[in-house]
Amino acid sequence: xxxxxxxxxxxxxxxxxxxxxxxxxxxxxxxxxxxxxxxxxxxxxxxxxxxxxxxxxxxxxxxxxxxxxxxxxxxxxxxxxxxxxxxxxxxxxxxxxxxxxxxxxxxxxxxxxxxxxxxxxxxxxxxxxxxxxxxxxxxxxxxxxxxxxxxxxxxxxxxxxxxxxxxxxxxxxxxxxxxxxxxxxxxxxxxxxxxxxxxxxxxxxxxxxxxxxxxxxxxxxxxxxxxxxxxxxxxxxxxxxxxxxxxxxxxxxxxxxxxxxxxxxxxxxxxxxxxxxxxxxxxxxxxxxxxxxxxxxxxxxxxxxxxxxxxxxxxxxxxxxxxxxxxxxxxxxxxxxxxxxxxxxxxxxxxxxxxxxxxxxxxxxxxxxxxxxxxxxxxxxxxxxxxxxxxxxx
Amino acid sequence: xxxxxxxxxxxxxxxxxxxxxxxxxxxxxxxxxxxxxxxxxxxxxxxxxxxxxxxxxxxxxxxxxxxxxxxxxxxxxxxxxxxxxxxxxxxxxxxxxxxxxxxxxxxxxxxxxxxxxxxxxxxxxxxxxxxxxxxxxxxxxxxxxxxxxxxxxxxxxxxxxxxxxxxxxxxxxxxxxxxxxxxxxxxxxxxxxxxxxxxxxxxxxxxxxxxxxxxxxxxxxxxxxxxxxxxxxxxxxxxxxxxxxxxxxxxxxxxxx
Ligand SMILES: Nc1ncnc2c1ncn2[C@@H]1O[C@H](COP(=O)(O)OP(=O)(O)O)[C@@H](O)[C@H]1O
Ligand SMILES: [Mg+2]
Numbered sequence: 001x002x003x004x005x006x007x008x009x010x011x012x013x014x015x016x017x018x019x020x021x022x023x024x025x026x027x028x029x030x031x032x033x034x035x036x037x038x039x040x041x042x043x044x045x046x047x048x049x050x051x052x053x054x055x056x057x058x059x060x061x062x063x064x065x066x067x068x069x070x071x072x073x074x075x076x077x078x079x080x081x082x083x084x085x086x087x088x089x090x091x092x093x094x095x096x097x098x099x100x101x102x103x104x105x106x107x108x109x110x111x112x113x114x115x116x117x118x119x120x121x122x123x124x125x126x127x128x129x130x131x132x133x134x135x136x137x138x139x140x141x142x143x144x145x146x147x148x149x150x151x152x153x154x155x156x157x158x159x160x161x162x163x164x165x166x167x168x169x170x171x172x173x174x175x176x177x178x179x180x181x182x183x184x185x186x187x188x189x190x191x192x193x194x195x196x197x198x199x200x201x202x203x204x205x206x207x208x209x210x211x212x213x214x215x216x217x218x219x220x221x222x223x224x225x226x227x228x229x230x231x232x233x234x235x236x237x238x239x240x241x242x243x244x245x246x247x248x249x250x251x252x253x254x255x256x257x258x259x260x261x262x263x264x265x266x267x268x269x270x271x272x273x274x275x276x277x278x279x280x281x282x283x284x285x286x287x288x289x290x291x292x293x294x295x296x297x298x299x300x301x302x303x304x305x306x307x308x309x310x311x312x313x314x315x316x317x318x319x320x321x322x323x324x325x326x327x328x329x330x331x332x333x334x335x336x337x338x339x340x341x342x343x344x345x346x347x348x349x350x351x352x353x354x355x356x357x358x359x360x361x362x363x364x365x366x367x368x369x370x371x372x373x374x375x376x377x378x379x380x381x382x383x384x385x386x387x388x389x390x391x392x393x394x
Numbered sequence: 395x396x397x398x399x400x401x402x403x404x405x406x407x408x409x410x411x412x413x414x415x416x417x418x419x420x421x422x423x424x425x426x427x428x429x430x431x432x433x434x435x436x437x438x439x440x441x442x443x444x445x446x447x448x449x450x451x452x453x454x455x456x457x458x459x460x461x462x463x464x465x466x467x468x469x470x471x472x473x474x475x476x477x478x479x480x481x482x483x484x485x486x487x488x489x490x491x492x493x494x495x496x497x498x499x500x501x502x503x504x505x506x507x508x509x510x511x512x513x514x515x516x517x518x519x520x521x522x523x524x525x526x527x528x529x530x531x532x533x534x535x536x537x538x539x540x541x542x543x544x545x546x547x548x549x550x551x552x553x554x555x556x557x558x559x560x561x562x563x564x565x566x567x568x569x570x571x572x573x574x575x576x577x578x579x580x581x582x583x584x585x586x587x588x589x590x591x592x593x594x595x596x597x598x599x600x601x602x603x604x605x606x607x608x609x610x611x612x613x614x615x616x617x618x619x620x621x622x623x624x625x626x627x628x629x630x631x632x633x634x635x636x637x638x639x640x641x642x643x644x645x646x647x648x649x650x651x
Contacts, residue, residue: 206457277494281557283455285507285564286484295506296496 050373054366057158060168061123062115063088063141064149067097069107074098081116084140090117092169117157118150120167120360126150130359158367162333163349167360170353172368174335178248178328178343179317185252185339186259186316191309193256194263198305201264202271203293222261229258230322238326246327246342254326255316262315266308270301303387310383314376320347346372403428403568403598404449409463411444411453418444420622422463426615431590431599433613433630435606437645440619442602446570449600450486451479467568484511487566491573493553495545495560500537503545503556504528504563511564523563531559532589551582555589562593569593571601575608587612606646610634618642 065085073080077094093116101107118126122141125131133141144150162174205211233254237243243250274297282292298305323329329348336343344352350368353361404426411419418441426432434442447453448465451472464471472482495503504524505516514520524541528534533555537548545556554574561569571590575583590599590612603609609616609630616633618626618641626633626642637643 208457275494277490277492278496279455280452280488280490281494281496281560284450284452284483284488284490285560286480286482287507287510288480291510300497 050366050369053363054368054370056127056129057363057367058155059152060155060157061118061126062151062153063118063122063144064113064115065089065144066111067114067116068111069097069101070109074101085144087137088119088122088140088144090119090166090168092164092166093117115151115153117168120358122150123168124359126152127363129362158364162335163331163344163352164333165331167356167358167364170361170364172346172349172364172371174332175344175346175349175368176371177335177337178251178332179345181248181336181339181343182251182255182323182328182345183313183317185249186255187309187313189253189256190259190263190312194260194309194312195267195305197260198264198267198271199293199298202268203289203297218261218264222265225321226258226319227321227325229254230325232257233322233326244340244342246330246344247340248336248343249339250326251323251328251343251345252339254322255319258319258322259312259316262312263305263309266311267301267305270304270308271297273304274300303390306386306390307383310379310386314379317345317376317379318347318372320345320351323348324351346375401428402426403467405464405466406448407464407466409445409448409465410461411441411448412460413444413456414458418622419448422624424617424624424627426598426600428598429594429596430614431594431601431612432615432617433609434600434602434617434619435604435609435645436619436625438604441622442619443572445619446488446572446600446602449568449570450483450488452483452488454479484564485566486568486570487561487564489554489557489561489569489571489574492577493550493557495548495553495556497544497546499542500528500545500548500556501541504560507560507564513564527559527563528556530562530593531555532585532592533559549582551578551585554578554582554586558586558589558593562597566597568598568600571599573602573604576604583608606634618645620645 063085065081065088067080069080074097077097078086080094080097081089121131121133121137125133125138125141126145141150157169158171160173161169161171164170201211201214233250237250237253238245243253278296278300279292282296320329323345327342328344329351330342330344331352332342332344346368350365350372353365353368402425404424406422406424406426409419409422410417422445434445436442444453448461453459453461461473463473465473467482467485470477496506498506501524504527505514505520508514508523509516509520514523525534525538528537533552536552537556545553548556554577558569558574575586578586587608590601593599594614601609601613613630616628616630617624618633618637618639620641626637626639628638633642634646637646
């Protein structure tokens with residue numbers, strides 16, 4: 001094959017301005033990239049800070065000491081433990097001695113070596129945090145350590161108990177249950193009302209000034225600072241209807257009002273994204289409005305409606321400000337078992353712990369945040385999963 | 395063009411339609427023949443679809459619309475207060491430009507509406523109706539083994555025949571088709587045209603088309619619209635070979651439109 005001979009000329013594509021133009025593009029790319037890195041850095045910093053602070057809270061110190069059970073120590077439980085170690089064990093545990101003896105009478109007049117929950121100061125000392133232990137107790141703790149009489153155990157208490165003024169006995173359970181009860185109320189109220197409103201506005205209402213006015217107001221409602229919803233809840237549900245303060249019922253209703261516009265807006269968007277030719281197909285067959293909406297339009301909008309609702313739910317779950325106003329930031333040691341009892345919610349519990357003076361609450365705060373974030377991330381993952389699962393393939 | 399009442403499927407008297415201030419149909423009067431195919435032709439935006447949608451009250455769904463005049467089907471003005479638009483649409487079925495099967499199985503696409511209209515119950519009667527409708531739409535042989543796969547997975551032409559089957563299933567007397575083949579390839583188009591010629595034994599068909607050859611191939615009668623006016627209505631042969639109006643002649647010879 002004959003190779004064609006080319007006479008090379010000067011580059012005809014040469015353009016002097018291109019060099020600077022390309023450089024501008026490169027700089028622009030760097031700016032956008034560094035913004036991304038900047039926000040990513042913040043996120044990583046925030047998360048690792050929380051995890052580093054919070055992880056220790058999932059373990060709690062236990063110490064092995066002799067416990068004496070007799071008439072005297074049942075009355076004055078402090079005396080059950082040798083003077084040297086008395087201040088090192090949890091006061092809450094000592095308080096359970098009389099009950100232990102009632103539950104198991106054989107314990108009376110015995111002296112046994114037991115692993116006992118340690119005082120929060122001991123725990124903090126052993127975790128290397130700030131503590132207020134007196135030098136002589138530090139000595140005792142060091143002795144225990146030397147004798148292998150201290151160990152860290154998984155902190156089951158954190159997940160099985162409510163709040164407590166004794167840090168080693170404080171847990172998140174009553175806040176989790178409070179959150180669940182509150183959010184059940186929120187969803188039971190907000191979901192049907194919001195979806196029905198969205199269906200009315202999208203499928204029934206004519207597009208006129210009146211509906212545009214409503215639409216603008218719903219959008220504005222979504223932008224109102226959430227604390228104002230708390231004031232509304234206080235004025236309406238507590239003062240007007242006389243519902244119990246601090247209860248999941250009032251909290252749930254308040255959050256429901258706050259969540260309504262979010263679900264309405266996302267449901268409307270989902271309904272609007274259903275192609276109009278599906279409606280035409282339905283009406284063209286002489287179907288009634290409810291047959292078209294219920295059987296053809298809504299199923300297609302459903303994944304979007306679900307996603308919007310779960311995002312609304314997640315937002316409600318992280319909300320604190322309105323709940324402060326209606327008294328849900330309270331000291332709740334026992335889990336509520338109805339929506340009428342006083343309760344607190346996770347973010348409010350975190351808020352309470354963050355304000356406590358004892359060092360031990362710092363790690364509880366961070367651990368609480370970790371639990372909350374885990375639930376929120378799972379909810380979002382569920383939203384994505386549901387959308388994928390129910391998405392109708394065309 | 396006045397025709398023998400016995401052979402009339404639809405009588406339209408002085409139909410006017412406004413979208414807001416836009417006067418889109420101007421004093422249209424026409425008698426549509428029974429068991430014939432009537433084609434509606436005209437340039438884009440002349441009101442063909444608007445006219446078609448009046449015939450089964452699909453225009454009721456549009457906000458800000460005003461319709462006056464009479465459309466008489468079975469000796470009743472379908473715009474009378476005591477007429478339910480759902481009943482009208484059951485009697486006057488419609489097939490759209492874009493095939494729009496429901497995102498459901500082929501079977502359910504056909505069975506859904508008859509069940510909702512309480513024409514059949516689920517079960518063998520319904521199975522029979524689905525088969526009969528798909529047979530009439532010349533689709534049965536292609537889908538009989540996959541009745542429970544999604545209707546949306548069919549080819550465009552099959553989807554359109556599925557839509558026709560779905561319309562036939564509720565036993566209408568009149569079928570409106572708004573450019574039913576404009577989204578389809580020539581072979582699918584041919585199949586639909588052949589189907590229309592079969593269906594005219596049982597149904598009155600009104601078809602809007604952009605395609606003049608299509609009108610001349612399938613239609614017995616042709617209506618020409620121009621800017622909301624009904625300009626000419628005659629046997630298709632006359633319209634194409636021997637139009638009376640200058641505008642009609644200009645349009646079919648391609649001088650404008
Ligand atoms: N839903 C509607 N709202 C407002 N105007 C419309 C609507 N549909 C059609 N029109 C107007 O009515 C006129 C006729 O439209 P159409 O009936 O769709 O014409 P064709 O089907 O012949 O192309 C056009 O001017 C169009 O802009
Ligand atoms: Mg049209």
